[in-house]
Every structure is written in structure tokens, then in C-alpha cells.
Amino acid sequence: MATLGIIGAGAIGTRLAQQAITAGIDVVLANSRGPETLAETVAQLGARARAATPAEAARAGDRVVVSIPLAAYRQLPVAELAGKVVLDTSNYYASRDGRLPRLDTGELTTSELVQQHLAGAHLVKAFNSISDHHIPALARPAGAPDRTALPIAGDDPQAKADAAELISRLGFDTVDAGPLSESWRFEPETDPYVLPYSADPDAVMASWERLVEALRNGNPPQLPAPDPGAPLPAARLRALLAGASRKLTADRMIA
Template identity: 85%
Template structure:
């Protein structure tokens, strides 16, 4: 039986765990605080899920999803992830992760930075541009006329094919955005980031602007609600990716 290892038990990690179990996969879930802290989560997920250390989750997975704050990327178990297809969901927010000069300057993309640490792994950028709420809402079986597409990027063609197979099992089509150097095309505040999956894009943009203003003013911010989702066809996603403008940290509303 195929197994999905997941390092990071936040909103995206646990949502993908549920999708994977629904698709007939076993799940090994890990976080930075130890397997015992995931007892309640694993109990909710059911008998196809178990908790483990990040190292054990990496070893167990036929694919491994990494869904952690970018600031913690150096804690990922590089030795255990060597040779694995690793789906990287990370995004860079300097207000959360601290400023990283190589990302602020655009010398590398977020996933290129993670790939440097995971030198032996086969990294594929995926699931970073859609909200956790929209994943179960928009998942559809292969062949569905309203199937939503997600972008992927990676330097290894076989790894991208393997990631696309997993993503299809989880309910989505894929559009190849190119190598990791092009993964900026679906990073925060680009045209393909979160908004096109929302039924009310203007409401999402307004909510993010209010969130950014709260950060600047020192008011405790509240993350914007994703709202209802809307399918994003592959053809539309290709157009958004092709027309994207790169958003460096200084150019973003939420740096």
C-alpha cells in the first residue's frame, strides 16, 4: 500500500492527510514537537494514519509533503529525504520567517533555497498557492469537467511526474510551471496565488489588504477567511502563470 509521509501538521499538512486517506493512501504524520502531540489528530484521521518523527515520516513515504514555516527549513531531515520525491508547500513571509537576503533579492526562489538544504531529494513545489479550505472543496476525480488545476515546479522531470500522480489521486490536475527557478510564478501575491481559487476574488484581496494593514499598525491580525471556492481550469492557470510578474519582498503588500 502506498504511503504519504507528511512533515508538518498545520492546516495544509492535516488537510492533505485527510485527502490522502480518502484516496486510499496510508499517512505518516510528523511535527517538530514529537509524535505524542499528534495523538488527537491521528485519532481523528483514523486507522490509516500514524504519528512519527520527521525522520520516520521521511523514510516511510513513497512521497513526502513538507509543510512547515520556511524559517524551520534547516530542521528538515536531509539524509532521510535523500532520493525521495518531496512536495514543498512553503511560502516566504519575512514578517514570520525573518528576512532572508537571498529571497529578498530574488537570487533564488523559496523552493530553490529548500532544495539547497535537501541536496539529495527531488523537490517539487506544490500546494503552496491554494488555501487549506479550498483543497477539499475543489478536489474532483480525474476526468471531471470541473476539475481544478494546481501548478507544480521542479528540476527533475520524473519527480514532477511522480508528484503529478500523487496530486491527481488527491483530486487535482497539474500544470507544469517549469524548473524551481520559475516557481516564483505562483508564490505570494502573484496572479496564480490563492485568489483565482476563490469565488469572490475582490473580497479575498480586500481581506489580505486589511491583514497587511493590521500587521503594519501593530494590531493583532486575523487571517482572512478563504470563502467559497471556484474551480480553476488548467488553461486559465497556464495563462496566469505565463503572464505573472515577479513579486520580491519589498514589492509585496505583506512582506
């Protein structure tokens, strides 16, 4: 694996870029505002990173991470991602992304929607269920006793195997949650989402509740200090996925 393309230079995208570089993988990083706006980020990442347009990052990557707000999914370069294994980190928040009725009703999962747009790509849902600051905190070498597992889902078995290989190099085991139609099992506010990776899940949940209350009252939200994280072994993640209940948009605390 020579190069990882990353479309989306937000918190998750930049964390994954750093993990890839640490693992000896070159990175081509893109955002929606142009390569020149990534000069500082690329300088911090070092010589293995370069900035590009989304289409260039898609062409350059042996595998490509897509980490953008869901509202922008139609801007992804379809032709350049055709035939590629694409790791999709997206989550749906109607308050940010606008109402998408097929997601609100559960007709589709988020990644099924993205896959329909990227019809020629091999989509794998990954890295959407862990907080960005937990990625470097919990990454461990293969075989480490405290290695953390992440869920993945996809319709192409080979693509999932390729994604699992990449994720392993980035520091994590994987648990296969099934096809994209089952990826709801680790979408927002399900049992495997974010909290199991937290050292103090109760404190994290209380912070979410305070954030929601502030937003509802029109008050400035106060962001909590990052939780240090706690390892989540594959067996525990597998049990959480099996017991997950689907949370449609209307049932969620943060819609």
C-alpha cells in the same frame, strides 16, 4: 503508492493527510513537537494515519510532503529524504521567517533554497498557492468537468511526473511551470496565487488589505470567513503563469 509521509501538521499538512486517506493512501504525519502531540489529529484522521518523528515520516513515505514554515527548513532530515520525491509547500514571509537576502534579491526561489539543503532529494514545488480550506472544497475525481489545476515546478522531470500522479489522486490536475527557478510564478501575490481559486477574489483581497492594515497599526487582526472556492481549469492557470510578474519581498503587500 503505499504511504505518504507528511512533515508539518499545520493547516496544509493536515488537509493533505485527509485527502490522501480519502484516496486510500496511508499517512505518516510528523511535526516538530513530537508524535505524542499529534494523538488527537491522528485519531480524527483514522486508522490509515499514524504519528511519527520527521525522520520516521521521511523514511516511511514513498513520497513526502514538506509543509513547514520556511524558517525551519534546515531542520528537515537530509539523509532520510535523499532519493525521495519531496513536495514542498513552503512560502517565504520575512516577517515570520526572518530576512533571507538571497530570496529578497531574487537570487533564489524559495524551493531552490530548500533544494540546496535537501541536496539528495527530488524537490517539486506544489500546494503553496492554494488556501488550505480550498483543498477539500475544490478536489474532484479525475475527469470531472470542474476539476481544478495546481501549478508545480521542479528540476527533475520524473519527480514532477510522480508528483503529478499523487496530486491527481488527491483530486487535482497539474500545470508544469518549469524548473524550480521559475517557481516564483506562483509564489505569494503573483497572479496564480490563491485569488484565482476564490469564489469572490475581490472580497478576499479586501480581507487581506484589512489584515495588513490591522497588523501595521498594532491592532488584533480579524480573520475573514473562509471563501467557498471556485474551480480553476488548467488552461486558465497556464495563462496566469505565463503572464505572471515576479514579486520580490520588498514589492509585496505582506512581506
